[in-house]
Amino acid sequence: MLSVKKWQMLKTLLVIVFLFITQNIQASPSPSITKIKSKVYGVKREILVSLPANYQQDKDKIYPVIYLTDANMQMPHAAPMIHYLAGGISELIVVGIQTFDRHNELSPYHQDGTVFSKTEGAEKLLAFIETEVKPLINQTYRTAPFEILSGHSLGGLFTMFTFARHPEKFDAYFALSPTLAWADGKLLDEIEQSLEGMANNRILVVYSEKETPFVKQYAAFEKFLALLKTKAPSSIDINARFISGEDHMTIAHLGLYHALRYTFRGWWLSSNTMVGAPERFDAHYARLSKRLGYSIRPEFNELWGLTAYLIREQHYAEAHYLIKKWQGYYPNRSAPFYELAQLYLAQDKPVEANRSILQAIENAKPNSRQQRRNQDLQAKIRAKL
16 A cells, blocks of 8 residues: 555645646647638538647647548547547647548448449548648648548548558558448458558557447458458557447547557556666657657656656656756756756755756746746745755
8 A cells, every 4th residue: 555655745746747737638729620722622621620739839849640530520529539638649630521421422432332433432532631631731730750540430431441442641540430331341352352462560440339239330340350360461550349338429439549549559658667777768769659650759748747756756866867858858848947946856955956946937938837836846945045
């Protein structure tokens, strides 16, 4: 059991992290609407864009992008959850693709099984995303070279169509309760053929509800799981399964949550990992960067929480190491200097603590919560001088 002292330390740490995360969520702006004069469709099309809470503050940081089909249905629940998870997963730019005629935009086949031409159906929507949406997003925002396509129901079918025919278009694919039985399950044949020749490092996450009333849907997903088991190469990072206790609609939210957590698994560095070996911090992010294929910078609130823990557990050398990293990743921010002042105070070095808290005050926004915390700590430090 935890001692009273350690329990108090843990509560303090949790409060710090909670306050920071809550501040981030409250600051997350509503999605903006961007109109594209589409050459692919010959009309104006709308996309919705939701940015991470700290996007405007961290001017040099780049972000992976997740593209969601059926923006009107998915953005209201998906974007807030994605931003809420920041720290446990990567911060993401969320882009919602509007779909107006789902049967004729999200599938490569008509419902009767006849095939759309390459200028119709799913191929047309993919061309719109690839030639018009992605270039606009990459030119307008600071994007990392990691892109996710996520879709639910027929949107999930679109995700699987893209994975099967054009696996190079995205780095990760989330198909949530995909309607694989659509058009008598014709896409399953394409998936089987594509798996046999596929050799890449893509991530594929596919979930479907187990207690579905749709008999054909259940059978199609069982067949899909069997194909993955027998045909999928080991180079593909796959997580596919039935989920119990959810229906066709609720899995859009829960499935997306699990898909994000799976894709960015190991994002949070365990509190004790660095103890006695601070270089493990660098090794952790080197492994993540290698697995995901782009250079990853640790999240601000993860660095904050981990630093506070190390100080309170009196791992001072590790805390110094981490604060130096934190200041390098996020220069001219107040919180790293605040924690450095806390560290020096814990080491009974009030002169150094005072120097650090002055820098924290200089970098904080006037009248902000952080500035009030700085001033409170400054009073404690002055009492020690």
